[in-house]
Amino acid sequence: MKKSVIFGALTVAGLSAGAAAAATLDDVKARGKLNCGVTTGLVGFAAPDANGEWQGFDVALCRAVAAAVLDDPTAIEFVPTTGKTRFTALASGEIDMLARNTTWTLSRDVDLKFEFTGVNYYDGQGFMVPKALGVSSAKDLDGATVCVQTGTTTELNLADYFRKNNISYEPVPIETNAEGNQQYLAGACDAYTTDMSGLASTRATFETPGDHVLLPEIISKEPLAPLVRHGDSEWADVVRWTLNALIAAEEAGITSANIGELSAQAGDAPEVNRILGTEGNLGEMLGLDNEWAKRAIMAGGNYGEIFEKNIGEGSPIGLARGLNAQWTDGGLLYSPPFR
Structure with a gap:
């Protein structure tokens, strides 16, 4: 349910180089919809619920990106992909990003011309x-x-x-x-x-x-990570820093319950202010407005909230945080600074 090996895949690499020539961020804004590649169905990570609505840990990242870019976490076309079709779908431009239990490897990063935007689940x-x-x-x-x-x-x-x-x-x-x-x-x-x-x-x-x-x-070792095409650093930055915002929000104590209060006025925690856009101009650097990260967090909560709801010990999946705990709690999660 991840990790297709396509060494020397000239077709995929060629498609990747051509598709990345366009500015994906501009395309997504113009389209008014994010095309996000997911698995064909893995409960807790990405699967339609009884009403046909996609739910799960990876789905939540897609929604966070849509919220950051389009101010609408539902403005998404979910594209189910198999282990064999996912890379062609991304390289050809059929999808804007892939959030699908995919392991970050050297050959995928370098030979297949993809860019991984940070690990969202450390697995094995x-x-x-x-x-x-x-x-x-x-x-x-x-x-x-x-x-x-x-x-x-x-x-x-x-x-x-x-x-x-x-x-x-x-x-x-x-x-x-x-x-x-x-x-x-x-x-x-x-x-x-x-x-x-x-x-x-x-x-x-x-x-x-x-x-x-x-x-x-x-x-x-299976570091699972969202990925985009090589050659479009601006779009990679948006996806990367959206994931970082979810991770940093948990460490900083920003939750779906208190985000409104914290963003109502700038407090005495500078990094919280910068994440929520009440201080600085980080959004402008990304080609977004200053509330992009606030919207991403509001879409489904911080990383810890998303983890617990979809796959945590209180869910039917029952996974402990383990390596996916914050670095302050002995895990590997660590966001670069928002400054």
């Missing part, structure tokens, strides 16, 4: 198995069948892990998370492998989640 690849299988470690999966999405670094990580540990497996190729769920629940594979966040999301949709176990091994 793991395994899920039925509790009835009686397995407590990935090293016990010798000879197992494993459902894995094709054309991804998940597939490569899986091969590396089993080779390193001198054990064998039989891959069961899948194209989408929905297909993976179906195959896994049907018993077509002994284990399902993808990012741990994706496994937690998948398990939460099962009729009996307690019948399935996430094994303890984390076999890779």
Whole structure:
């Protein structure tokens, strides 16, 4: 549900260079709508609800960007993409940004000509198995069948892990998370492998989640990040600093509950004032007005609020903050200064 590997993809690279020639920020403003690429459906991250409205952790970032640029968090066309189609959709200009469980790697950044705008979720690849299988470690999966999405670094990580540990497996190729769920629940594979966040999301949709176990091994680093095309630094800055605004707001204590009060008048916290636009001209530097970050935060709350609502321990997904806690709380989240 991420990470397609397209080394030497001349078509994608060529499309990227051409599409980036246009100023995306101007295009989005003129269109009056943000085209945001998301997954085909991963509960907690990006999936339509019962009313057909897209909801989730990644969806919230799209809404924050739309609010910052267009003053309307609903002015979005959500474009579902698979692991194989997401990069072509971005490179061709079909979407303005991709917020879809995509791992930041050197080849994607450099060879495929994309620009990652900051990590919004620190993850790692793991395994899920039925509790009835009686397995407590990935090293016990010798000879197992494993459902894995094709054309991804998940597939490569899986091969590396089993080779390193001198054990064998039989891959069961899948194209989408929905297909993976179906195959896994049907018993077509002994284990399902993808990012741990994706496994937690998948398990939460099962009729009996307690019948399935996430094994303890984390076999890779998966810094998941939104991305845009190379060659359009102004647009990359908008997406990057919108994410930073959500992170900085949590650290500064700006919430959806108090943002109105804090922005009503400039207080004695200079960085809060600069984030909310009551001091300085940071918005002008981005080609936006001074309340861009305020609107982004109001769209769904700060980073912590978005995390807890969609995937946190109080949600059906049940993820702890872990590495995704603020740096002040032992995590890796850290925004550069707003000044």
